[in-house]
Amino acid sequence: MPFWDELYAGEMDKSELLPSMETYSFKDAAVILHSSATVPARQAAPDDILRGAMATKSDLLFCVPSMIEAWCRIPEQVEWITQTQGVFYGGGPLASEVGDPLARKGVDNFRESNGMDWAYFSLSSCCGTHFVPLDDENAQLILTINEYQVPAVLNTMVDGVPAYDTNDILAPHPTKKGLWKVAGRSDEHIMHSTGEKPQSRFDINDEEKLAGFRNAIWPTVEKVNSFVPQHSRLFKAMIIVSSPSKPFTYTTKGTPRRPAIITEYQPEIEALYATVNETTQAHLPPPRSWSLPHAIEFVRCVVQEVMTRHILDTDDIFQKGCDSLQATWIRNSILHALRQTTQVNSRAVPGNFDYQHPSISGLAQYVSGLVSTEKPSDDMVDEKQRVAAMHVMVQKYSRDLPRHTPKMDRPARSVVLVTGTTGSLGAALLAALVDDPKVSKVYAFNRKGPQSLEERQRQVLAERGYDAERIVKSGKVVFIDADTSGDKLGLQMDSYEKVRTSVTHILHNDTSQRYEDVLPLTAPDSMAGDLQAFPQLLRLEPSPFSPPPQLLYVSSIGMLAHASRSDPVLEEPVDASIALASGYTESKWVSETLLENVGDDLAKAGTPLRTVVVRLGQITGSSGNGAWNTTEQIPALVKSSTYLRCLPDFDAEASWIAVNAAARATIDMLHSSGSAFSTYHLTHPRPVHWRTLFAPIAQALELQSVAYDVWLQQLRNSSERSRRMAPDQEVEELQRNPALKLVEHFEEMFAGGAKGGDEASEVAREALGLPKLSVAQAVQVAPSLSEESLPQLTAKDTMQGVRYWKSIGYLQ
Structure with a gap:
């Protein structure tokens, strides 16, 4: 291994991928990496870390062996690593089945000039070393004081000189003197806190x-x-x-x-x-019955034992730190108890029901409904009850809203409060607002994170091909860590008043849903987290301006899954039954209806407030570099297609729109005037055929194009195989085949029309079973949707997304 200062010092950026408070020595140089992490620290996933390294174009990687081993399971990630200038690892041994192939590929620091000796290292001549010989030719390393070093810890003596016993056992190279590798530790016995080492003999089959x-x-x-x-x-x-x-x-x-x-x-x-x-957790006794109180008690025990922390019944377990492996244990423990005590066919239970009901109460309601003799279906409550609950939610969040008392005219240039700017659409909205001459200031509201909001925003913009520095330093943007569901948005009074008395437009871009929650079938009460934002945002409305601030909400066309197929869906409110697909779609309906009611009520009270709902369709990647969020359904579909070796084909159109164009159109709608409440559909006014976008992808990735039902069956089969895997294997399988998390979602598309069918039933359906939408009103108020401003999508747009996914290692 070359000296650090010969190759790397002062030459490059490095990706600091080691856990905090780790120290590693390399020949004459000691590299100490420390991060000011929060407590408890959040352990980043290996894939997230490598994507960060790719995005920042890191030349040198510092990491622990487990990360290298995780990366090397995916060939395209190995290929990217070979293009770096080196990889350093420490903290444990690296498996030879991982290190040897990397050495053969010539990854620096995994090869020596004289052969495959990547696992061995030499100690600097500046180190004071003392080796205690062991009978098996290994030696225990002790570091002594000399003119060059004084160990920070002195715990032994060598020839009367204070020294540090590392407890490391080193094995010498069989032929090359001075090369060593770590063979183990001398302190590896497990000892109880009482000082006793466990000694017990019994029949392990008992x-x-x-x-x-x-x-x-x-x-x-x-x-x-x-x-x-x-x-x-x-x-x-x-x-x-x-x-x-x-x-x-x-x-x-x-x-x-x-x-x-x-x-x-x-x-x-x-x-x-x-x-x-x-x-899994078979030692937990099943509940005495599966009535809701007993089901809650049992699920609570399962969740709290796996997570070893107190979780409220209504908490989202994933937001409280539950990882994929823990979710698998929770799911399997519940299924185990169901198999023991009921006749429920556990194989018919959706494989991701824990993601669909991500709380103790939600899980308990779901499993209680499964075994209820009164409800043979797996719905928690019947449709009438769900619709009634949705209306109750609207009434709940419509209460006690303030009335507007104008004092001055609204200024000529807008001051915009926008939420969720660290997401894909949010970043595009922020870039467009900064470039909009009608906007003088932008308040960018986001949840607090481990990094400063400004730094997070800079990184997101750069990853998506925007001029991050220009946008962040434009002088227009004020970055605010906020809690949109908290009192006064989580702000101090002076900051809150400054925002309240200056904002002219509010753009609520809800980014709270997770990848696993694309369509979570949760109880209506679980919608509260999203909906609590609206009363807080609406309380900004006692504004001094006339007219008062205009509020635009980015909704989703997903709530229209059960709309009529006879005609394109109009840009108007819909009945609650249309949104009865999931908690996600139901919450969108509640949010839309809340804004409709607020707009009408305030207009009747003489304090008009214009509210706008924008139902967003499928967006594609950035037109700058093709950046397309890999947590979305289309990237998951494409990656899983490379795993299944086939890509679904549709004889239907797709009205997808690039994220940059969607952002510009949204801002047009934000500035528009009209009635107290308006609904717009944001999809491409001039759709193209599916094959125009995906035939080149199939060719580039060497995939067979098959009917959607054939592709879906292949996905079902892979889902069945994954269910028989051990939890850690299942997690790895989900990384290779991410559409497994969305099997029920793709099933819903199949039922909704993606499967094909007679011409009459399919007249108002697009590819993937999405309903066709009228965009007449949207085109009227958004000049950026005109034919002159917005060309049709082409294969170039989707292939740009493929190139982006390859560049970050998502696709091979």
Whole structure:
């Protein structure tokens, strides 16, 4: 390995990918990486980290071995790594099946000039080293004080000189003197807090005694789990007890030979993962009945045991830190209890019901409904009750809204409050508002995050091909960490009053939904989090201006899934039954109806407020660099198609619109005048055929074009296979085949018309079963949608998205 200062010092940016407070030494240089992370720290996923490295064009990667191992499962990510100037790792050993291929590909710091010695390192001559020989030719490393170094920790003596015993066991290179690799630690015995080492002998096939042993050591394991990273936590059911027929082997120093032990117990490890779906948390007794109170009590126990923290029944478990592996354990524990106590066909239960009902109360209501003799379907409540609940929500959030008392004319140039600017559409909206001469100031409201809002915004804009520095430093934008559902938007009184008395337009771009929640079937009460924003935003309306601030809400055409197929859907309010597909679509209807009622009520009261709903259709990537959010359904469809080796084909049109064009049209609608309440559909006025956009993708990715029902069946089959996998394997499968998370969503499209059918029934359906929409009113108020301003989409637009996905390693 070359010296750090020979290759890297002062030459390049580096991607600091190590956990905080890690120190690694490289020959004569010590590189200390420290981050001021929040507590508890959020452990970033390997894929997220690599995407960040790609986006920032990092030349050098610092990481822990587990990240390299995760990246190298995807060939296109390996290809990108080979183009960097080097990879440093530390904190643990790297598997040879990962390191050897990287070395063969010539990844710097994975190869030595004389052969495949990437796993070995040499110690700087400036280090004071003392090796304690062990009987197996290994040696224990001790660092001594010398003229060049004084170890920060001094815990032993060597020849009367203070020194630091690292407890590291090093193995020498078989032929090259001075090269070493880490073989283990001398302090690897597990010890309870009482100072006792666990010693117990029993028949490991005796399930009762095995459970008792696990329970006996569990308090100590929980103490370890309390401070290790979340991904390293131990689950009780994943503890394997050694067999007398396979005793652990040790070095003469007493150090377990880890590689040999893991190899010896490989069959037991594989068997445990193979059966984990059936045995997950089996020690938890099922509820006495599946009535709602008992179901809530049981689900609460499952969730809190897996997450080891207090979770309120209405909390979104994913927003509280639940990861994919924990979600798998929760789901399987519930299914296990259902199989034990009911006749419910667990294989017919949607594989992502935990994502569809992401709270204790939501999960309990769902499973209670599954087994209810009064409700043979899996709907939690019947349609009439759901519609009634939606109307109740509208009434609840329409109460006690303030009345407007004008004092002065609205200024000629607009002051716009926009939410959600760190998302795809939000970034495009911010860029367009900065360039709009009719706008003098923009308040960019976003949730507080680990980075400063300005830094997050700069990164998002740069990733999508915008001139980030120009936009952020334009002088127009005020970045505000806000809580749109909190009192006074989470602001101090002086800041709140400054916003309230200057804002002329409010643009609420709701970005609260997660990838897994594309269509979550949740109880109506779960809509409250989104809807709480409206009363707070509307309370800005006691404004001094006449007319008062105009409020535009970005909704979704997803709420029109059950609209009539006989004619294109008009730009007007719809009945609640049209939105009865999911909690997500129902919440959109409630939000739209709330704004309609508010606009009408205030107009009748003589305090007019113009509210605008924009139902957004499918948007494509940025016209700048093709940046298309990989958490959306179309990128997931394309990536899963590369996994299934086929791409769905439709004999239908697609009225998709580029995100930049959608942003410009939204701002046209924000500035428009009209009645107290208006609804616009934001899709492309001149759709193109599906094959125009996707035939080139199929050719470029060497995929077979098949009918949608054939593609969907292939996805169903892969979903069945993934259900039989161990949790960690299932998580990896979801990364390779992300449409697995959306199987029910694509099923809904199939039922809604994507499957094809007779000409009469399909006259008002587009590709993917989406309804055709009238855009007559939108075209009237948005000049940017005119034929002169907005060309039709072409294959160039979708292929630009493919190139972007390849550039970030999402596609091969």
